[in-house]
Amino acid sequence: MSLAIVHSRALDGLAAAAVSVEVHLANGLPSFTLVGLAETEVKESRERVRAALQNNGLSFPHNKRIVVNLAPAELPKEGGCFDLPIALGILAASGQIDAAALAGFECAGELSLAGELRPVRGALAMGLALRRESSARRLILPEASAAEAALVDGVGVQFAKHLLDLVAALQPGSEQPLAAAVALPRAAAAEASDLRDIRGQAGAKRALEIAAAGAHSLLLVGPPGTGKSMLAQRLAGLLPPLTTEEALESAAVLSLAGQFDPARWGWRVLRSPHHSASSIALVGGGSPPRPGEISLAQHGVLFLDELPEYNRAALEALREPLESGRILISRAARQAEFPARFQLVAAMNPCPCGHLGNPLRECRCTPDQVARYRGRLSGPFLDRLDLQIEVPVIAPAALAGVPDGEASARVAERVAAARARALARQGCSNALLPAQALDRQARCDKAAMDLLLKAAARLGWSGRSYHRVMRVARSIADLAGSEVIAPAQMAEAVQLRRGLGGGLV
Template identity: 70%
Template sequence: MSLAIIHSRALDGVSAAPVTVEVHLANGLPSFTLVGLAETEVKEARERVRAALLNSGLSFPHSQRITVNLAPADLPKEGGRFDLPIALGLLAASGQIDDKLLADLECAGELSLAGELRPVRGAMAMALALRREGQGRRLLLPVTSAQEAALVRGAAVHGAGHLLEVVAALGPGGGGQLPLPMPAAQPRAAMPGPDLNEIKGQAGPKRALEIAAAGGLSLLLIGPPGTGKSMLAQRLPGLLPAMQEHEALESAAMLSLAGMFTPERWGQRSFRSPHHSASSAALVGGGSPPRPGEVSLALHGVLFLDELPEFSRSALEALREPMETGHIQISRAARQSEFPADFQLIAAMNPCPCGHAGSLVQSCRCTPEQISRYQGRLSGPFLDRLDLLVEVPVLPAQVLADASGGEASSLVAARVARARELALARQGCSNARLSVKQLDEVARIDQATTAFMHKAANRLAWSARSYHRVLRVARTVADLEGSADIAIGHLSEAIQWRRGLGREA
């Protein structure tokens, strides 16, 4: 048969769109034409496939006119993922393998010049799309990618290390028995991370960290250098509840799109900590075709921004939409892509350029104008979207020597898990994701507490957003105590966690 059809998939934003690889052999001047909106690395498949077939002892149709079409024609294709489908199409069109065995198969893989299969990005997204569409096809991938895709329950995944393994299964006498069927992966126990009791003192910031974990709330830590801000941030993932299966799949699929996922990281919350020189595109995503940014790579995990004022103003302002909505839409002239961005933000900053404003141990060299300009790098609208603004003070040497480490992360995590369970049973989401309508229903306060709230709001000149964020924090404090109602004590504590910069957000 001179025409062969193979099924594959291209990465389109967060999804894996189906692609039909059509290979046609015809008489005429020898040529190899590849069409279908292919990027440069896809077009280079011609040379990789040619060398892989010849070095594997297989025939390449040198004397024929070869046309490869990647359909649909208006979908951009990138990477080396189409090497394997093109090679199988050439083998099927030239009669070296049985083309009928390709009908229920989807495949992707990059070929080395010797015919070895190399891993590709987005294996998890391919398996998820295949399961969602329910077409019953088998998925053939390089071994490393197949191990990743096998984490998706219900997907029939096979792995191969060399092109000849696939040819042996699909050639005469192979019977279509593909190599290495991947068993469903078993969940792995999460590796223990740094413990909260390694930080001496700082009871207040630790309490704020617990509240942030319980409610899925954003947190800004403000304090001089060396007070433990980064150490506190690094311990936040250890306080969060275990990931549910759908969360683990979504997180793994997103990391897979960027080529960062390994099966050993299954079920572990991401902790992303980009350098302050990161651009807007690096934080929220971009490029052509669009790639996920840090807010998406931290899906269901933690995004830590250290030295917050050192980030560019445009990069921080780009975070405002995903912080509110939980997703980011990247628009380009040709097409749009939407990526999930349900992350938990924790940030750290010094109170002034020299870092010692308000310190009782070392004097500050900055003028009030310098401090104001430094803190002014963070816009009011950005600060307005943060739930807790917490001061991390310098501890004198004597206090530090006498201070205990406090509770272990496991004890705090148990309280956090109970509070999260209360919130999920009550409203089906974390407190951070409560809509205004839901907040009115689950955060009702009595008349005396309402009067106290209004007095604080007027005195501190809160915006409507600040008002609702304080209510979310108060609801979380009440959940940690197992209280169905929000009392004045819960509200008072919530108000205190919005005053870390010495100016209202």
């Protein structure tokens, strides 16, 4: 048979579009042509496939005109994942394996020159695409990639370590089956840093608990050494365990970027990009588009330390994903959409020298320098941060006498109970509660509503700020087990929008 078709997948954002690898052998001037909008690394597969076949005693049709078409032609193809389907297509077209047996499979894998199969990016995305399409085909992948794809229930995944394993399994009448992939077990969480390690800072710890209970964004403002980074790094330990679907979504994005670690399967991600990160590094982009930090932090925590030091354009690019939970990257040739449902925690100093308001050290910044420093953060960006609190300095003498606080495990129990109440009531966390549902789900008594309206009028809050304070108050009430928001809970929510230098934002 001179024509063979092998099924595979091409990564397109987080989707894995179906690709037919069509291999045709014809008489004529010997050549090896690869068509179908292939990137450079795909075109290089010609040499890898040729060497892999020859080094394993398989026949390569040197005297034929080989044409490989990756259909659909308008879909860009990248990566080394097409090595395996191209090699199998050549073998099937030249009669060395059973071409009919390939109809029930989809495969992807990079070949070494010796014929070994190397892992590929996006194995989870391929498995999710098969489940979404309810396809009866089985997925053949390298061993490490197959363990990822097997996490998707309802998808048959098999693996091979070497090209010859596949050749033996695809011979007519072969009784040598491929091994079935086994899903990775959910990893037990390692001992994380505990909230008990932070002495004092009761107000900041309370804000951290409220942020965890309602999935709210949080800004910590205070002089250096007050524990802002330590607090932020402990937020992930307060959050409830990921559901299976959430863990799959998180792992799929990490797999797409080649950063999935099987040892951390089922853990919430903590991403801490350096403040020199560009807009593309944060929100994603490039050619072809790749996920940025906000997508890699899917269902986890994104920690931005030294917030004013980030490029302003990069911070402004976070405004829409903070509300929509997704990022659409548009380029002239194509678009790619990635999930971006992350919890933002940011930390900053109150001034350039960092000691404004520090009772132990005098601030040397002029008012103009302080204003310029804070002006690096736009009002619309700050308006999207639910909790904005000060982290005060604690004198060493006082710090030595402060007893240990609560352990993260105890706080996490209260957070889990509060989140369970919110999910039972409205089906989502309080931070995601739509504005039109606030009056029904965030019911306040008259005194609490009067307090909120008075604060909003006096402080000139936008409609967004007003709604965000109501959501925070709802989280505080959930922690207290209250159905109706009380005046004290509303007052605490108002105070938790205290921002830079003691002023209200």
